Amino acid sequence: MVSTSVQPQSLVRAATLAELQEKGQLLVRLSQQPVALFYSNDRVYAIDNRCPHMGFPLHGSVCKDGIVTCPWHYARFDLASGGTFDSWADDVRSFPVQIQDGEIWVDVAPLSNLKVHQQQRLQDGLEQGISLVIAKSVIALLDLKVAPTAPFQVGLSFGTRYNKTGWDTGLTMLTCMMNLLPYMNESDYPRALYQGLSAVARDSAAAPPHFRVHPLPTTNLDFSTLKAWFRQFIEQRDREAAERCLVTAIELGISRTQIAEILFAAATDHRYLDVGHVLDFINKALEALDATGWQEAESVLASLVTGLANATRMEEASSWRYPVDLVAILDGAFEQLPAALEAGKSYQGQWVQPPELLSVLLGEDAQAIADSLLEALRSGCTEEQLAQTVTYAAALRVARFHTNNDHGDWNSAHHPFTFANAVQQGIRRVPTVELLRGVFDAAMSVHLNRFLNVPPARLPDAKDTVANPEALLEKLPDLLDRQQQVNETGRLVAQYLYSGGNPRALMAMLAKLMLRENRDFHVIQSMDAAFRLYSQLADPSEGVPVLVAAARYLAAHAPTMRSQEQTYQMAYRLHRGDRLFEDTESEANPG
Numbered sequence: 001m002v003s004t005s006v007q008p009q010s011l012v013r014a015a016t017l018a019e020l021q022e023k024g025q026l027l028v029r030l031s032q033q034p035v036a037l038f039y040s041n042d043r044v045y046a047i048d049n050r051c052p053h054m055g056f057p058l059h060g061s062v063c064k065d066g067i068v069t070c071p072w073h074y075a076r077f078d079l080a081s082g083g084t085f086d087s088w089a090d091d092v093r094s095f096p097v098q099i100q101d102g103e104i105w106v107d108v109a110p111l112s113n114l115k116v117h118q119q120q121r122l123q124d125g126l127e128q129g130i131s132l133v134i135a136k137s138v139i140a141l142l143d144l145k146v147a148p149t150a151p152f153q154v155g156l157s158f159g160t161r162y163n164k165t166g167w168d169t170g171l172t173m174l175t176c177m178m179n180l181l182p183y184m185n186e187s188d189y190p191r192a193l194y195q196g197l198s199a200v201a202r203d204s205a206a207a208p209p210h211f212r213v214h215p216l217p218t219t220n221l222d223f224s225t226l227k228a229w230f231r232q233f234i235e236q237r238d239r240e241a242a243e244r245c246l247v248t249a250i251e252l253g254i255s256r257t258q259i260a261e262i263l264f265a266a267a268t269d270h271r272y273l274d275v276g277h278v279l280d281f282i283n284k285a286l287e288a289l290d291a292t293g294w295q296e297a298e299s300v301l302a303s304l305v306t307g308l309a310n311a312t313r314m315e316e317a318s319s320w321r322y323p324v325d326l327v328a329i330l331d332g333a334f335e336q337l338p339a340a341l342e343a344g345k346s347y348q349g350q351w352v353q354p355p356e357l358l359s360v361l362l363g364e365d366a367q368a369i370a371d372s373l374l375e376a377l378r379s380g381c382t383e384e385q386l387a388q389t390v391t392y393a394a395a396l397r398v399a400r401f402h403t404n405n406d407h408g409d410w411n412s413a414h415h416p417f418t419f420a421n422a423v424q425q426g427i428r429r430v431p432t433v434e435l436l437r438g439v440f441d442a443a444m445s446v447h448l449n450r451f452l453n454v455p456p457a458r459l460p461d462a463k464d465t466v467a468n469p470e471a472l473l474e475k476l477p478d479l480l481d482r483q484q485q486v487n488e489t490g491r492l493v494a495q496y497l498y499s500g501g502n503p504r505a506l507m508a509m510l511a512k513l514m515l516r517e518n519r520d521f522h523v524i525q526s527m528d529a530a531f532r533l534y535s536q537l538a539d540p541s542e543g544v545p546v547l548v549a550a551a552r553y554l555a556a557h558a559p560t561m562r563s564q565e566q567t568y569q570m571a572y573r574l575h576r577g578d579r580l581f582e583d584t585e586s587e588a589n590p591g
């Protein structure tokens with residue numbers, strides 16, 4: 001129920017009692033607020049005329065036994081409190097009423113407990129999977145100056161508890177959105193969170209909860225033992241035992257870096273688990289914890305274990321075995337990793353990327369790829385530099401994806417890119433020799449997709465510039481209103497950047513255009529990875545193909561039905577108090 005506090009100075013005269021008694025209900029406008037007055041069972045009631053569900057007028061509704069029923073979708077409300085019996089509709093605001101000398105006075109004082117109410121509504125929206133309720137609560141919370149991390153934390157906590165299958169695409173999208181906020185216009189923050197939170201609610205719909213596994217009753221286990229046990233249990237696909245190890249490590253206060261080390265080691269003990277999703281989910285869970293100060297680390301990280309234990313290992317995939325045994329090449333390379341790192345230590349800081357390295361990474365020879373990565377390490381390339389080089393090569397695959405390919409192959413180009421990004425971000429956190437294996441896995445997955453660049457889509461020329469790049473940016477929304485605009489979009493983005501256009505403005509625009517579409521897991525992941533990579537590259541001109549890749553990927557998946565944006569717009573207009581539908585005495589209702 002929405003409660004109000006009585007402040008006599010906020011009382012406004014509404015009507016005469018006699019008039020209301022004669023008509024049964026009246027519509028009045030008090031301090032710009034449309035208010036529906038009802039006379040029922042010898043009592044006067046005043047409620048907001050806008051139904052909280054979709055904003056249709058409540059004036060004209062059937063009122064019986066103290067309950068008013070909205071004629072549009074039949075949501076029912078207690079007239080006295082405004083509380084609804086249909087939670088998808090939300091409570092309607094009720095106003096305290098006083099009768100003095102035959103006159104009705106309504107108290108229109110502002111509400112005082114909105115934050116608590118909206119936080120509860122967000123929880124309701126997640127539990128019942130109602131996007132409109134989620135959108136309304138997020139818009140209201142951010143408008144109340146609540147930090148975006150607060151609704152994010154609610155979604156994180158909900159999604160990790162109420163989904164037995166564990167961390168999935170919804171939580172990943174939510175975390176990507178959180179990562180993308182700094183690149184967006186502030187006005188898009190609630191839209192981004194609404195998209196991510198709705199995805200979490202969808203994943204949890206009808207899913208059984210994840211029951212907590214308790215830590216071992218011990219204070220006497222060290223990091224090395226727990227790490228070895230965890231890897232052993234994942235190797236045996238024993239989810240419960242692995243989860244108990246992990247929560248024990250957290251309970252014992254093992255450092256955040258070491259927890260990440262345990263997870264990444266197990267995630268790279270086999271090749272390219274679940275087409276890279278497992279390691280990507282681990283990285284996202286760690287990023288989510290970073291955003292929230294590692295609150296509820298136990299439930300968040302425990303949600304990763306099922307995916308780790310059940311993942312498909314690419315040693316089992318024929319494409320990684322035939323006609324070239326990539327696993328054997330990788331095993332050989334991994335044996336040389338410690339020595340290569342040792343040899344390169346004294347040259348670190350001096351490494352310059354050889355001009356031919358990218359061509360080798362995008363080329364035909366898997367053994368040459370592994371050899372060149374090892375050689376880079378011996379020459380002083382750091383773990384992070386190596387990871388970034390492979391991520392860049394993966395982005396080039398997307399930037400050069402030829403539109404003659406099957407549309408489904410966009411996913412094949414996409415997976416190595418987001419996997420490589422996850423490995424790179426993981427290595428920035430914990431540069432272990434185990435996780436370094438992920439860089440080699442990413443390089444092989446890029447190699448396997450070389451056919452997607454045959455022939456390569458032509459990357460725009462740096463000499464192709466215009467005098468007014470901002471005019472190009474204005475064309476982008478229209479371009480993405482049409483299908484099959486992949487190459488035109490890539491060209492526009494490159495021309496904008498080569499002409500000196502502001503990359504921050506471009507990224508904000510791309511994020512906005514992504515948000516107006518129905519959410520797509522891969523588009524959101526791809527945007528997150530591309531913006532991250534672009535921001536970490538030292539040379540902005542080197543980053544042009546990266547943003548071209550993100551824009552082309554978005555263009556390949558736009559336009560959609562945009563029904564989710566329609567829901568958001570409805571919530572936004574309701575929140576703003578727009579006159580969504582006419583609210584005069586003469587307005588029609590469907591009854």
Ligand code: FES
Binds near residue numbers: 052053071072089
């Ligand atoms: S129930 Fe009132 S507008 Fe839908």
